[in-house]
Amino acid sequence: MASQLNLSIDRSSPVPLYHQVVQGIEAAIHNGTLAPGSRLDNEIDLAAKLNLSRPTMRKAMDELVRAGLLVRKRGVGTQVVASQVRRSLELSSLFDDLASRGSKPTTEVLSFAHREADASTREALNLPAGASVYHFVRLRKVDGKPLALMENWVRDDITEITESALRTRGMYDILRSGGVNFRLANQRIGAVVANEYQAPLLETPVGAALVTMERTAVDDTGRMVETGHHVYRADSYSFEMTLVQR
């Protein structure tokens, strides 16, 4: 099974070679050039074909294995794994997710305040007594239909946040523009039933199922930047992810 892999490597590009290979193989898998289950040429031949060293080729394949697109077996070879694998759950905002899918998200800011943090917020964000935070509640709609009710607390010593900015942009986008480099987030997903406050806002009956998500995000300096409590209509939203065994 000679692979029809037809990659072009641009050595003058600022994009690292191994990353160009990753993108090339990813594209080949998605457009069907590399069928699920098919075997790739061995690492050494592939590297030779692209005029790359074996370590570079391996680094590219490592990433694809980690992403769950390829499977390697010692002594046997490397093959394309089956099926519609979604990318691993990423550190992105709902706004970006929706926008990239072609939907038109809108945001209503139900409340907005810049005030001293209470005890539980200080604990969640690891702030000293007396520190102040932004606190706001937003309602996210898609095509006029309410989808999520989101309450967030954000530390105020990084970048300024305004109510008008929140109306047109996602929170993560605003923070990134303000120089925040997110590194990781802890989140917890659960379920509740809609109460009298949530139900009318989400235009769903009291007692309807809602997905809950609590998240605290940390930037590259180790600061906890943001914590939030979101609820989503269960009939419109769920969390999809791919788990990879390492």
Add this chain to the structure above:
Amino acid sequence: MASQLNLSIDRSSPVPLYHQVVQGIEAAIHNGTLAPGSRLDNEIDLAAKLNLSRPTMRKAMDELVRAGLLVRKRGVGTQVVASQVRRSLELSSLFDDLASRGSKPTTEVLSFAHREADASTREALNLPAGASVYHFVRLRKVDGKPLALMENWVRDDITEITESALRTRGMYDILRSGGVNFRLANQRIGAVVANEYQAPLLETPVGAALVTMERTAVDDTGRMVETGHHVYRADSYSFEMTLVQR
């Protein structure tokens, strides 16, 4: 900040050197030898100190960065990221999760069958017409309290599954013993409210919130081994995970 890092590398061990380094640094972070926020020595010095090459050292640090324990910045250095980071969501079973936490899970097998797969199951597991599968429903309790209602379909051409085995062991444990090497799983988490069938089994009122999880697991040969639909009592269970920016 000279690191007190005191690792011992055993070159005669079958454990790869880079993995020994990963374990050593992981342990140092967890026992406090490496404090959150502290800077590590640079790669070259660290490698020299352990008599390793820089690529080996880097491979170890790569893994720790991916796991969210370390943060690297070009031109600056590498530091330990803030504290209570849970390990990324893993491909494990509820049974193992509970057992490793010291709880005593019990399993009731509500139904068990070995029969021809219907169309939707064949699609989920990518099976040909006429193939047969195991189909079973289990109720998982912890300390006598019901927690999860789990319905699964498993292909039957890999290993034998018996009702009695399911009563004492987790499904993933059984499959792994049967030679299955899981590689990845796609899962979706959402919410529903308990219906008349689920409520009495889970000893919760009709209309209570439940967390739902649908999962399909793939082994290292690309076969879809197992698909299932689980519901959990929302007041007793939620999914916790750490997302890492790459």
Add this chain to the structure above:
DNA sequence: CATCCTGATATGTCCTAACAAGCGGACATA
């Protein structure tokens, strides 16, 4: 005919070596 051994193949691990590029402080200059 069944079993064991062996060799070819492919990935896994580890090394040395070199240059590129971002960051930040030191230093020189206006």
Add this chain to the structure above:
DNA sequence: TATGTCCGCTTGTTAGGACATATCAGGATG
């Protein structure tokens, strides 16, 4: 004093080679 440039430090990328080890097929052996 303020500012801009330069240089050293550290991580990022790439190369090329060597040996280890799991797997599988085919041949030798009982």
